[in-house]
Amino acid sequence: MIPLVKVAMPPRELLMPALEDVLYGGMLAEGEHVYRFESEFSKTFHLPLALATSSGTGALHIALLLAGTCPGDEVITTSMTAEPTNTVIMQCGATPVFADVDPETGNLDPGSVESLLSTRTxxxxxxxxxxFPADLTALRRIADQNGISLIEDAAHSLGARYADQGIGTIGDYAIFSLQAIKHMTTVDGGILTMRDASKATQARKLRWFGMAKGIPRTEVDIEYIGFKYNMSNVSAVIGLAQLESIGPLISRHIDNGRFFDKAIGAIPGLDINRIDPECQPSYWLYTVLSDNSQDIERCMAEIGVSASKLHRPNHYHTVFAPMRRPMQGVDTYYRRLTHIPCGWWVTDEDRERIVNALRKG
Ligand SMILES: Cc1ncc(COP(=O)(O)O)c(C=O)c1O
Known part of the structure; x- marks a missing residue:
């Protein structure tokens, strides 16, 4: 079976000596390896800075707090995502306000976002x-005009670009997930980046109980509560090894994605995500849209390819029931979508086979 997602591990001969060094080197927790990983990550993806965390969820929690999210606030968000996007908003004591998505992309519809702004946003x-990058031009404008923060949850979109800028550089804050099945992994981990580097000190404290590193534990003072969201040297060593081949790996996702755009986009009865001119996706998954998504799953299963919907729109969960509102875009997109694999493990032959099977129906 060709899986929908797959763990990407660097070659054993590259990773194991480095891993062994750190495991037996006496410095397992956050240290030099983490700081080197942060520096290499920000260089690789042209980010103003990168703070490594224990998860994308932790990074997003910190981003919301840096944005000043307090109990009673509202955060406009999408339901078409993995659950942590929205559980962290509630962890801040704030209310997720679900805007609708564009049924042709699954991404936030700026018009819907604008209609939901309030004094509490x-x-x-x-x-x-x-x-697939969302409409960052419109969302940036809305955020600026209303004096609110734009936070990019780029957990799915490492290496994507928007208007020729790296994803994660247009929002005030952005996060990446380095969890097992993403473009790259540190087993679990995340990255937080931000436009205003003066917030980095606060961010570092928030990821470590509220304490500054480098000050003797008997002298350090906690002024506000932080969390245990730091990355370990062990994860960082895996991340450093991953970065050595991340360019070609993401390029292969993109090459497969563009192949499918052309080939699947030409099959009658099937649609692909609308790709706006500014949008350069990094195709973590490939999304096929059709009125018979179950037929696509069946057709792929017949040729040994795993295909499915991956996430449940978050407002279907009981915990988000009080925030439910009619969202035709989400309903349509979710009903029509099927994800098929398009990552580095999909060969030229695999992708031809996938397209031929979809053509036959
Ligand atoms: C869209 C989205 N946001 C946030 C997260 C959270 O990332 P992590 O699993 O690294 O905590 C995920 C993870 O799966 C995700 O898919």
Whole structure:
């Protein structure tokens, strides 16, 4: 079976010596390896800075707090995402306000976002779903005009670009997930980046109980509560090894994605995500849209390819029931979508086979 998602591990001969060094080196927790990983990550993806965390969820929690999210605030967000996007908003004591999505992309519809602004809106969280950048021009404008923060949840979209800028550089804050099945992994981990580097000190404290590193534990003072969201040297060593081949790996996702755009886009009865001119996706998953999504799953299963919907729109969960509102765009997109694999493990032959099977129906 060709899986929908797959763990990408660097070659054993590259990773194991480095891993062994750190495991037996006596410095397992946050240290030099983490700081080197942060520096290499920000260089690789042209980010103003990168703070490594224990998860994308932790990074997003910190981003919301840096944006000033307090109990009673509202955060405009999408339901078409993995659950952590919205559970962290509630962890801040704020209310997720679900805006509708564009049924042709699955990404936030700026018009819907604008219609939901209130005096309590603190931030907009935008997800670049499945690796497709959302309309950052419109969302940036809305955030600026209303004095609120734009937070990019780029968990799916490492290496994507928007208007020729790296994803994660247009929002005030952005996060990446380095969880097992993403473009790259540190087993679990995340990255937080931000436009205003003066907030980095606060961010570092928030990821470590509220304490500054480098000050003797007997002298350090906690002024506000932080969390245990730091990354370990062990994860960082895996991340450093991953970065050595991340360019070609993401390029292969993109090459497969563009192949499918052309080939699947030409099959009658099937649609592909609309790709706006500014949008350069990194195709974490490939999304096929059709009125018979179950037939696509069946057709793929027949040729040994795993295909499915991956996430449940978050407002279907009981915990988000009080925030439910009619969202035709989400309903349509979710009903029509099927994800098929398009990552580095999909060969030229695999992708031809997938397209031929879809053509036959
Ligand atoms: C859209 C989205 N946001 C946030 C997260 C949270 O990332 P992590 O699993 O690294 O905590 C995920 C993870 O799966 C995700 O898919």
């Amino acid at each position: 603190r931030a907009i969280v935008v997800v670049h779903y499945a690796g």
